[in-house]
Amino acid sequence: MARGIRLSRNGYLAIGLPQPATRLPRGLSAGALALTQLQERIVERLAEIDQRLAHMYLGGLRVLRDEANLDRIAQSAHSIRESTFHLSNLGKPLLTRDEGTGAKRSNASNARQLEKVFDPLGGVPYFDNTLYDIWNKKFHQFFFVEVVHHRDITLEEYLAELTKYEEFLGRYVLPRQPETYALLDQYIKGGPQDAQLDDLTCVLSRNLESYR
Numbered sequence: 312m313a314r315g316i317r318l319s320r321n322g323y324l325a326i327g328l329p330q331p332a333t334r335l336p337r338g339l340s341a342g343a344l345a346l347t348q349l350q351e352r353i354v355e356r357l358a359e360i361d362q363r364l365a366h367m368y369l370g371g372l373r374v375l376r377d378e379a380n381l382d383r384i385a386q387s388a389h390s391i392r393e394s395t396f397h398l399s400n401l402g403k404p405l406l407t408r409d410e411g412t413g414a415k416r417s418n419a420s421n422a423r424q425l426e427k428v429f430d431p432l433g434g435v436p437y438f439d440n441t442l443y444d445i446w447n448k449k450f451h452q453f454f455f456v457e458v459v460h461h462r463d464i465t466l467e468e469y470l471a472e473l474t475k476y477e478e479f480l481g482r483y484v485l486p487r488q489p490e491t492y493a494l495l496d497q498y499i500k501g502g503p504q505d506a507q508l509d510d511l512t513c514v515l516s517r518n519l520e521s522y523r
Contacts, residue, residue, distance in 0.1 A: 325431040327488030356485040367394035388458035395451045402427030422447040430518035441516035483513045
């Protein structure tokens with residue numbers, strides 16, 4: 312501290328702590344949209360990483376309120392997709408040339424970039440599919456990309472998928488590292504008989520530190 316050393320944004324991400332003096336994007340407060348507790352948490356965590364992410368996510372929620380907008384589902388999906396796309400792009404400079412080439416060949420660039428954002432140690436090599444692959448295939452690629460290209464879907468179906476996406480973010484992607492340790496402690500206390508394979512796989516594959 313005597314030398315004025317400050318943690319970078321990536322440093323705060325690496326140790327799972329919020330950046331100081333984090334503010335929500337101006338004009339898009341949580342109260343204005345009557346967000347759920349989970350949505351408020353997602354907004355705050357996204358704003359800690361990059362305020363543009365919170366703008367995009369909130370924009371996707373706001374357009375859904377406009378009942379006169381016949382294209383509101385596609386526009387909402389576009390905003391949500393852009394938030395995940397921008398988030399994954401934060402990890403693009405962190406990939407080595409070989410990692411980037413391999414990811415493109417396997418159509419997993421988005422997943423590997425997301426992994427780099429949330430795991431400075433390089434990702435867990437012991438899973439065929441990590442939670443970032445699930446995020447990429449289940450939400451970013453197959454759902455939001457399809458809806459953006461005007462897949463025929465009802466508002467109820469869209470809201471149901473959006474809720475699943477928010478629950479996925481809230482449980483696996485956006486928690487700070489001590490929260491992930493708390494989930495792992497529950498599994499250790501419960502023992503194998505209480506283990507849920509898909510859930511445990513997502514928690515362990517979040518980053519190398521969780522796996523250790």
